[in-house]
Amino acid sequence: MGEIPQTYYEFVMDFAPYLYVIPPDTPDYQSGRAVSSAAFAIEFLYDVYFAERNSTVKLQIFSKILDLADFIIAQQCTDPNKQAYGGFRSNENSQLYYSIDACRAIPALLKAYMLTDYSRNSLLDACRLAALTFLRNMQNQNQQGGFARYVDADNNFDLKMDVECLYGLIGLKKLIEIDAPNILLYQEIAEKLVGFLREGFENLYLWFDPSDQKWHRVGLTENEVYDDVFAYALLGLNEWEGWSLSCRKVYTALNNARHNKQYPAYNPAICWAGYIDVVSRFVACDYYDSVTAGILWRVRRIHDMPSYAFSYQVVKRFMDKWMFWGVKHKDYSPVENKYSVITVSWLGSLLVNYAEAPTTRFMQIVKSQGEPVTLYPAIEIGDSISYGEPIDITAIVNVARADEIAVLEPGYVINDYIIVYTYARLRPQDKIRFGGLDYEVLTCEQFSWRGDPHYFKATCRRMVAQ
Missing domain, CATH: 1.50.10.10 (Glycosyltransferase)
Incomplete structure (x- = not known):
């Protein structure tokens, strides 16, 4: 309750x-x-x-x-x-x-x-x-x-x-x-x-x-x-x-x-x-x-x-x-x-x-091993992107492996990419802040269990300004 x-x-x-x-x-x-x-x-x-x-x-x-x-x-x-x-x-x-x-x-x-x-x-x-x-x-x-x-x-x-x-x-x-x-x-x-x-x-x-x-x-x-x-x-x-x-x-x-x-x-x-x-x-x-x-x-x-x-x-x-x-x-x-x-x-x-109280295995893992991440939702997209009020979430964050990034974009190395597992539905072009660095969400994939949404996996890239 x-x-x-x-x-x-x-x-x-x-x-x-x-x-x-x-x-x-x-x-x-x-x-x-x-x-x-x-x-x-x-x-x-x-x-x-x-x-x-x-x-x-x-x-x-x-x-x-x-x-x-x-x-x-x-x-x-x-x-x-x-x-x-x-x-x-x-x-x-x-x-x-x-x-x-x-x-x-x-x-x-x-x-x-x-x-x-x-x-x-x-x-x-x-x-x-x-x-x-x-x-x-x-x-x-x-x-x-x-x-x-x-x-x-x-x-x-x-x-x-x-x-x-x-x-x-x-x-x-x-x-x-x-x-x-x-x-x-x-x-x-x-x-x-x-x-x-x-x-x-x-x-x-x-x-x-x-x-x-x-x-x-x-x-x-x-x-x-x-x-x-x-x-x-x-x-x-x-x-x-x-x-x-x-x-x-x-x-x-x-x-x-x-x-x-x-x-x-x-x-x-x-x-x-x-x-x-x-x-x-x-x-x-x-x-x-x-x-x-x-x-x-x-x-x-x-x-x-x-x-x-x-x-x-x-x-x-x-x-x-x-x-x-x-x-x-x-x-x-x-x-x-x-x-x-x-x-x-x-x-x-x-x-x-x-x-x-977490009712899924994923949320139990996030609660025990997750790290703080701040989400800045994209609210205006044009020549530049504006972001809304920050929201604190908890996520499992890993540095991306080479096999998880199909193509490295010019000017970036593999360590510029992270994989974020979270209950929050991130969207492409949202910004997250982790470990003092800002990352742009590139893709977000939903994982389900028995037809119900379970968690999301987002691929994120360090923002150029960093």
Whole structure:
């Protein structure tokens, strides 16, 4: 278990369920309070509750979680004559009841229910109503099996079906464990959902539109996707069926999207970009969608330890900068001057749950025999290269052997080259400092074990200025 990020904890305690806060401490009243913010705040505070040892603080957390749960329930439609019956308003001032908000609310309410030792039945009742009435009704609006996107207070539907709703599998699975009399109904909803949305998920589409019977993305040529949609969907499907071929395929595709000349500072091991071109497999914007560094931690801790460790290191070092919903690749400056309660909640979960103990043989070797190396990521590439904030990493460093360097470049000898083994995904043209000398990364090769990234081997050359 990692340490409780005190700044993040206090921020969520003070401002959830507001969506955004204008620095330093003014809630964004225009965006208001939302079910999504309350739900993800509960998830984070639930983790903090079990990490905290002070009984007085634990009581405060318990009280806040129940307050947030009450807020969510207050947004639930309780009119049986409405198509939205059982759904949750996305915002306290909204008249729209999104399926994804029910998918977000159910796991959070169930955690609050478990925290009360299963004694507060109103929490379970709200989840039953959301799943068996609202989500089932949204699923029945289409023959395919996905959930309709939303219904408004006047019973008007948007029938598009979002891949992101695979996140709802987390709550459905937990209901199967808790609510025995309705197991078959929950299973039926989940199996129909997966049966239809898997195609769009695997092929990296965002939604299906029944009006034209096609899957869709965004962008002028529909080549781009929102990264957080797939992070949430991946988390849900992985919870339902484990690290399946579907999960591995999607994670690998998005985590291997590359930087380019337009966005040279991008490193997917830290976090995914807000937009990714899944056809060309390049990043499609200049900022990280900060929340995905948090959403992905459960998957990465088991299936991508290098990204898990590197992402944690970057977020922990620049915690104040990462409180915004979007931060620029090159310097982590905010896209918009708004702290995000959802982002802070997810990143807080990454930090409080981080397990420092090495879980791979390579990381054990690095911890016992590794040497300190400073990474300077390339952030601007042109006539000259600019580098970003330095990051300290640990690596195994060897002087290159003659058989490891195909061609010695003019003016260099074999001792000018080193081989670096590390968990950090180095990129060509990054700079590292080792033993007082600067080296440019020439190539970086990934090594995997049973299909999961294990470590990286980089060939580096002493920089001319040295």
